[in-house]
Amino acid sequence: MRANPILRGDLRARLGGGKALAGYTLFLSLLAVLAILSLPPELGRMQEVRQQGLLQVFLIIQALFIIYLTSATASGEIAVEGEKPAWDLAASPFSTGTIARGKLATSAAFAALLVLLGLPLTAAVAGIRGQALAPVAGASIVIVAAGTALGTLGALYAAVFESDFARTVVHWFTLLIVVLVVAMAPSPWRFVSPVHAIPAAMSSDFTGVLLALAAYGALAAAGAAGLAARIGAIRREAVAA
C-alpha cells in the first residue's frame, strides 16, 4: 500500500527544516516548563481531586498547543518550508479526493506526532502525581482527534481565503468557538470542547468521549469534503479562465 503523496510530502516538510526543528524545540520546551511548574511544591496534602486536576490542566494546555499548531500550520498561519498549501495543490495532477484525504491525514499524523513527542513529559507529570498512564492514553486519543479536525479545517481555510488576514481571523474565530464557546454550552454539547472532552476521557466518561470523537470526526469529514469541493471549484475557475 502506498502512502498518500500529499501526506508524504507534507510530513517530509514538517519533520525536516530549521523552522520545523525550532517549532518542535519551542513546543517541547513549553511543555517541559509546564511539567516542571507542575512538580508539587508539597507532597503531603494529597487531595485526589487536586492531584488529578494538575495532570488534567497539563493535558488541556498541551491539547491547546497541539490544536493551534496543527490548524495554524495547515491554514498557512505558520508557514512550513517545502509544504504546499491547498491552493497550490489545485494545480497539481492529484485528484481532489487525494488532496483532501492527504491534508486530513497530514493533520492527523502531525497531531499524533506532537502527542507522541509530548508523552515523556506527560509521563513525568503523571508519575509525580501518582497517576496511571491509562487516562493519558484516553486523553491523547481526544487530542489527536481534535487536532485532526481543526487541522483539516485549517487546510480548508487555506483553500478558501486568499487573504492572510481573513484566514487568520476565521482560524482564531474557529478556535475560540471550539475551545471556549462550546465549553460554556450545556451538556452534552460542551464535550465537543477539549476543555471538557479531556477530563471526560481521563475519567472514562465514554458518553462524553464518544460525543467528542463523533463531533471531531464530523468536523474533519466536513473540512475534507469542503476542501475537495473548493479545490474542484478552483480547478473549474482555472479552466474557465
Place this chain on the structure above:
Amino acid sequence: MPVRIDVAAETAFDGVVDVTVGSAAYRRPIQLSSGARQRLMLYVVISDPRRPLLVSLRDTGDRPVAEQAIPLLRTRVAEGLVVALTADAAGLEFLTAEGRGLAGAYLREDSLPDHWAAYEGVNAVVLRDLDERAMSGGQRQALREWVAQGGRLLVTGERGLRQNQTWLADLLPAMVSPASTVIPSGALPGMLFPQPAAVLLPKPGADVWPARSLPVVVSRPYGRGQVTAWAFDAFAPAVRSWPGRVRLWHQLLAGGRIQPLARPALSDVIPTARTLSGGAQVQIVALSIFYILAVRFVLRRFATRRGTWLALGAVVVVFGILLYGVSAAARRAASTTVQLSVVEATGTQDLARVTTYVALLHPYGGAYVLTAPEGALIRPRPEAGPITSAAANTIGGEAAPGVLVFEAVQVISVPVHGRVRAPIDGLELKVENGTAGPLTSPAVFLNGQTQNLPDISGRLSTPLPPGRWEPADRNAATGAFGHDARAWIATRLDAYRTPAIIGYKTLWLLGDLQDPRLSVRLLGASNGRSLHLLLAPIMETGGR
C-alpha cells in the same frame, strides 16, 4: 480502650486475631501449640459504641476459625471508671446512681493491666485487698507510671495498709505504723460504728484530714497524680452505709481525670506537607533537557531518511520510561514521617510521659509499618482503616494516598531536675540535665511570660531578672513547625493544673531534647523530620 482476649487451642494453631471496631480493624498474629493458651491485649479506638466489637480468630488462609460479637452495652459505656481491687464486689454502686458518667469496676490481681495505657479511661484506682505476690512487676510498674503522670490512687483499709508492701511504700502519702487503732463511733460525723484503722504518719507536704487528731485521710501528690490513703476500710459494710463517705469520694475524684498537656489537637501543628527533594527536581529537569536535545538530534539526522518514526518512537519510549520512573520513584521516596514528641516530666522518680504525634506522609499510598520504641503504645488517630499490630509498639496496614496521624505514648526516665528560688530581686534558676544530650533552645515560662536560656548541658545556674521577661508567643499558626509547637504548649501552660502543679506558682522549662528513645520509625524509609520537646515543671522553693 484495652481489649483482653484469651485464646485457648486444642490443636496447634497459626493465624491471627482480628478485632473489628466499626470501620477499623486491628490484627495481631498468634501462634499456639496444642493445648496452649495465650492472652492478648489490644488497645483499640472505639468511635461508635453502638456497634459491637467483633473478635475473630483466623487461620493463615484468612478463614474464620472462631468468631464472637461483643455488644458494647449502653449501660456499660461510661465517661470514666473507678477500678477497685477488692475481694468483695461492692461499694461503688453510688457512682452509677449519681449520674456523673462514672462507673465502678471490681478486679482481682490477675486482671490488672501490665501497661499504664490501659488505665487511660480510669479516674481512680482503689487498692483494698491486695496480694502483693499475685501481682507481676509489670503490673506494679504500670500502676506507678500511671499515677506519676496524673492517676489517682486510693489505698484503703487498715489490713491492706499495714501489710507495708515495699513497692507501695514509695507511693503512699504516709508511713504506716505496725500498730493499728480504732476510730470510735461518732469520731467521724455520722459514723455509727467504731472502725478499725491504720495509724498513718503523713509524709512532708501531705494533706491531712482531720487536721488536729488522728489522721484518717492523707493525700499527697505523686508526680502529677495523687495518692490518698484512708486509714479505715472504704468498703466495710458500716462505711458503705455511712453518708459522709460520699463527700470523701467526691474529694478524691474532684477535677476528673488528669490529662497530659499534649493533647491530640497538638498534631495540627505538625507539617503534613513536604517539598519534592532537590535531587529529584534536578533529575527531572535534566532528563527533560536531554529529551529535547535527543528529539532535535533525531529530527536533524533522520528527518529525511526512512525510519524517522521508529527513531523518534524509540527516543519517546526510552525517555518516557525514564521520566515516569524517576518521578514515580521520587514520589514513592517521599513517604516519610514527621513527628512531634512532648516529654512531660512528672516531677517524680525522673519519670516522664512521652506523647508523640506522628504524621505519616504517604503520598503514594500502599503498605506501611511504623515501629515505636520498646515499651511504647502506638495507635491511630482517628481510624486508619485495617491495622495489623504484631506488638503494642508496632502498627501497620494498607493506606490510601494521603496523611495518617498516629499517637505513640510511653513513659521513660528523663533525669532533668530544676528548682527555682525567689530572692527579693527576681528568681534564681538551677537546672541539672542528666540526659546524654544537651537541652537546646530552652526557655522558661511563667504566668504567660517567657525568658530564653542558653543551651543546657550538665548544669545551669542563672538568674531570671524581672526585666527580661517577655510575653510568650501564642501564635501557633505561623507554619514554622518548632515555633508553632512551642506556642501551642505555651498557650496552655497557664491553665494546666494537677494536684502538684499550681499554675501561677509553677515555672515551666521547655526545650529541645535529643533522645533516640523517642523515635518512631517507618519501615523502609529514612528518618523523617522530628522534634522532641521536654516540658518540665519547676517548683518554687523559698517562697515568693
